[in-house]
Amino acid sequence: MRTLIKRSVLVAAFAGGLTLALAAPASAHVTVNPNTATPGGYTKVTFRVPTESDTASTTKIEVNLPADKPVASVSVKPVPGWTAVAVRSKLATPIKAHDTEITEAVSKITWTADANSAIKPGQFQEFDVSLGPLPDSGQMVFKALQTYSDGAIVRWIDEPTTDGTEPEHPAPVLKLAAATAPAAAAVATPADSTDDSSSGTDAYGIAGLVAGLIALVLALLAFQRAGRKPGAASPAASEKEKVSTGKA
Numbered sequence: 001m002r003t004l005i006k007r008s009v010l011v012a013a014f015a016g017g018l019t020l021a022l023a024a025p026a027s028a029h030v031t032v033n034p035n036t037a038t039p040g041g042y043t044k045v046t047f048r049v050p051t052e053s054d055t056a057s058t059t060k061i062e063v064n065l066p067a068d069k070p071v072a073s074v075s076v077k078p079v080p081g082w083t084a085v086a087v088r089s090k091l092a093t094p095i096k097a098h099d100t101e102i103t104e105a106v107s108k109i110t111w112t113a114d115a116n117s118a119i120k121p122g123q124f125q126e127f128d129v130s131l132g133p134l135p136d137s138g139q140m141v142f143k144a145l146q147t148y149s150d151g152a153i154v155r156w157i158d159e160p161t162t163d164g165t166e167p168e169h170p171a172p173v174l175k176l177a178a179a180t181a182p183a184a185a186a187v188a189t190p191a192d193s194t195d196d197s198s199s200g201t202d203a204y205g206i207a208g209l210v211a212g213l214i215a216l217v218l219a220l221l222a223f224q225r226a227g228r229k230p231g232a233a234s235p236a237a238s239e240k241e242k243v244s245t246g247k248a
Contacts, residue, residue: 042132081117
């Protein structure tokens with residue numbers, strides 16, 4: 001019996017360790033959050049950068065904006081201990097924003113940590129970027145390069161696959177999807193009115209039933225009291241009287 005229990009514990013531990021081992025790489029990806037935005041609008045996205053190395057820290061992160069979907073306005077939020085540099089490039093095809101022709105746009109943002117702000121093993125950092133106006137459709141693939149303190153560079157540049165499987169080093173992807181229309185205000189219909197009336201009728205019916213039960217209980221109590229004549233001894237009292245007088 002003890003051997004069976006030990007085997008069960010070992011199997012459970014192995015399964016749990018295998019699950020964690022499989023889940024760890026997926027959680028270590030550089031991601032963009034949220035991963036969806038409304039086409040044509042402005043949005044703030046956050047690039048989340050975890051350090052997956054056990055021995056080195058992340059010292060630099062480079063995010064490339066897609067050249068085929070340029071954005072006119074790009075701004076970064078300061079991160080304490082990190083220096084952000086945005087590189088602008090000439091556009092092959094100018095775009096328009098607020099009736100103004102844009103001939104160049106930000107093509108790359110690089111964040112570099114100072115000596116005390118690198119992302120240590122088991123930690124992550126977030127980098128906020130404001131973008132807009134966004135393209136009218138499709139998706140934006142942000143190819144990212146993560147540099148470690150030991151000189152290693154991890155390239156998160158694999159584009160989404162067509163079969164839905166996840167590539168080995170997926171690039172952060174922002175999907176452009178139309179916002180869902182707000183729910184229309186509820187309008188009362190004859191059916192709704194009938195339902196409300198039925199609910200009210202049911203409430204009154206329940207209240208009436210409760211009142212009827214209370215009245216019935218009170219009536220039974222009154223009837224029981226009326227059945228006992230004033231001065232009449234109870235059966236138990238009569239038995240006691242017979243015993244005390246010696247009458248059988």
